[in-house]
Amino acid sequence: KQEVTQIPAALSVPEGENLVLNCSFTDSAIYNLQWFRQDPGKGLTSLLLIQSSQREQTSGRLNASLDKSSGRSTLYIAASQPGDSATYLCATRRDNFNKFYFGSGTKLNVKP
Amino acid sequence: EAGVAQSPRYKIIEKRQSVAFWCNPISGHATLYWYQQILGQGPKLLIQFQNNGVVDDSQLPKDRFSAERLKGVDSTLKIQPAKLEDSAVYLCASSLILGETQYFGPGTRLLVL
Numbered sequence: 342k343q344e345v346t347q348i349p350a351a352l353s354v355p356e357g358e359n360l361v362l363n364c365s366f367t368d369s370a371i372y373n374l375q376w377f378r379q380d381p382g383k384g385l386t387s388l389l390l391i392q393s394s395q396r397e398q399t400s401g402r403l404n405a406s407l408d409k410s411s412g413r414s415t416l417y418i419a420a421s422q423p424g425d426s427a428t429y430l431c432a433t434r435r436d437n438f439n440k441f442y443f444g445s446g447t448k449l450n451v452k453p
Numbered sequence: 454e455a456g457v458a459q460s461p462r463y464k465i466i467e468k469r470q471s472v473a474f475w476c477n478p479i480s481g482h483a484t485l486y487w488y489q490q491i492l493g494q495g496p497k498l499l500i501q502f503q504n505n506g507v508v509d510d511s512q513l514p515k516d517r518f519s520a521e522r523l524k525g526v527d528s529t530l531k532i533q534p535a536k537l538e539d540s541a542v543y544l545c546a547s548s549l550i551l552g553e554t555q556y557f558g559p560g561t562r563l564l565v566l
Contacts, residue, residue: 345495350493382462382559382560383559383560384457384544384546384556384557384558384559384560385496385544385546385557386557387554387555390554430495430496432495437551437552438508438551438552440498440501440509440512441496441498441555443494443495443496443497444495445493445494445495446495
């Protein structure tokens with residue numbers, strides 16, 4: 342069974358700082374990996390999806406990388422803003438129809 | 454385009470009571486998912502429907518949890534009887550077809566006392 346781990350569980354940074362969130366998984370036979378954002382009292386919003394054949398994906402100030410062989414993914418946030426404060430979750434899938442396996446998330450606080 | 458709707462948003466019950474949650478997916482979405490998210494953990498899939506058929510319910514505690522999607526549109530998730538460990542946020546999501554992007558509702562926060 343896939344185990345997904347996210348470290349750290351919480352992170353507090355000053356506004357403007359660049360930061361990296363980490364995600365590791367035990368089974369490298371993944372179909373894709375997805376990063377989500379969760380705001381309090383709201384559902385999950387998809388940020389970036391990386392297919393198993395890809396190394397990275399970029400959207401605005403966000404860049405996600407994937408190293409299947411080492412079972413790791415990182416989410417890089419450039420020039421952080423208070424509006425980036427949320428919980429960030431990563432999730433993997435074994436195939437396109439398989440369930441998501443979620444990490445427990447990293448709670449990010451960006452201080453003004 | 455309206456998003457995934459869920460009700461109620463909050464529910465407090467005592468253990469051994471019953472509770473039901475409702476989800477209305479995005480119009481036209483064939484696939485519907487129910488997740489349980491315990492505080493400090495990531496969401497865990499409970500059940501997945503394709504139209505009104507069950508695709509995956511391997512992680513649904515079937516002795517107390519049940520779910521239905523009778524007409525292939527909205528869905529209800531029921532817990533009977535509830536236990537303290539059922540306290541969690543129950544998230545509903547839908548996708549156009551199986552494997553496509555999932556859109557999540559705001560969730561129902563359940564507290565079992």
